[in-house]
Amino acid sequence: MTTSFDDMDLKFMRRALQLAKRGYGRVSPNPMVGAVLTRRDSIIGEGWHKKAGEAHAEVAALNDAKQRKNRVNDATLYVTLEPCSTTGRTPPCTRAILDAGIKRVVVACLDPNPKHAGRGIALLESAGLKVTSGVLEDKAMALNHSFFHWIQHHRPWVTIKAAMTLDGKIATASGESKWITGTEARRHAMKLRFGMDAMLVGIETVLMDDPSLTVRLGTSTQPSKPLLRLVLDSKARIPLDSKLVTDPWNQWTRVVISQSAPRKRVKLLQEKVKVWESPNSGHIDLNWLLLQLGAENVTSLLVEGGGKVNAGFFEQQLVHAVAFYYAPKVLGGEHSRRAVSGRGAKTLQEAIRLKNASWKKVGQDLVMQALVNKSKE
Secondary structure, three states: OEOOOOHHHHHHHHHHHHHHHHHOOOOOOOOOOEEEEEEOOEEEEEEEOOOOOOOOHHHHHHHHHHHOOOOOOOOEEEEEEOOOOOOOOOOOHHHHHHHHOOOEEEEEEOOOOOOOOOHHHHHHHHOOOEEEEOOOHHHHHHHOHHHHHHHHHOOOEEEEEEEEEOOOEEEOOOOOOOOOOOHHHHHHHHHHHHOOOEEEEEHHHHHHHOOOOOOOOOOOOOOOOOOEEEEEOOOOOOOOOOHHHHOOOHHHEEEEEOOOOOHHHHHHHHOOOEEEEOOOOOOOOHHHHHHHHHHOOOOEEEEOOOHHHHHHHHHOOOOOEEEEEEEOOOOOOOOOEEOOOOOOOOOHHHOOOEEEEEEEEEOOEEEEEEEEOOOOO
């Protein structure tokens, strides 16, 4: 295996990454992967993983070349993730690559699973193929940060999303919040939601807004994709006639309670939706919840809670990224509701630090997306 590559390798790997992004919101719990086949510096086939259980990117590219009536023996394959070498819902891609007669494989990053990392590359090299790795590795890893985290830690990547005024308020003292941001920002947030496996709110949000928590990107009232919907509700207070309990997608609702929830109320709730009970008596254990979600193949979680819920995730250092939408408004007031409440930092040194922040104007609003700095510095 070599890590030396040229400008042409960069060009075709960029194309493979573009193709991989087409799987956004559609392939979980699998990663987004793109592949490009070339001969004499010309593309002869390309593909991407479209849906879990369907052909992987490498096979899709081979099929595309076949449909174009291009021969693939002695071609070069560019792929954004190390080809799989084990049988899952589909045969191993290494077998398809060898059968096709590919002469060189260029890989962006290795399989994140320690049990499999490097195995596919070693198999290809043992069969005589030339393999180059590390081409645009950082971009490939960033594309699938949720998948990588889930594979390595068995829990989802957590993003907190909040729409707020410039002074950090998400609602008035009475709870009015529709709408702080404009139409364009809300559509941007809906696209963010589309890329997630699950989203979470607190019971106060449900009691105040009766939200649907679905993904709506077109004119249809039907969700664009099923999304696991979680409510933190330690006392099982969610109304039995709320949308999350009664709508056509209630099979995707999970009400998370504590052991102190009234048993009669829990029984009534269980007749309509699934109830998850935290092992704690007075509160919900967020670490337990994330492991529960990981076991359910949830690789990414979007938290759209109020200030208390958001603070709970921050205070336990469970947040990996944020998406904060800022409207050109100032709400003020001691009792208006904050995006993050909780205990708060006692000193500036204790403040939660963000990194790799990007700012984008969306309509009249600004969206800031960043990673949470997990270092102790």
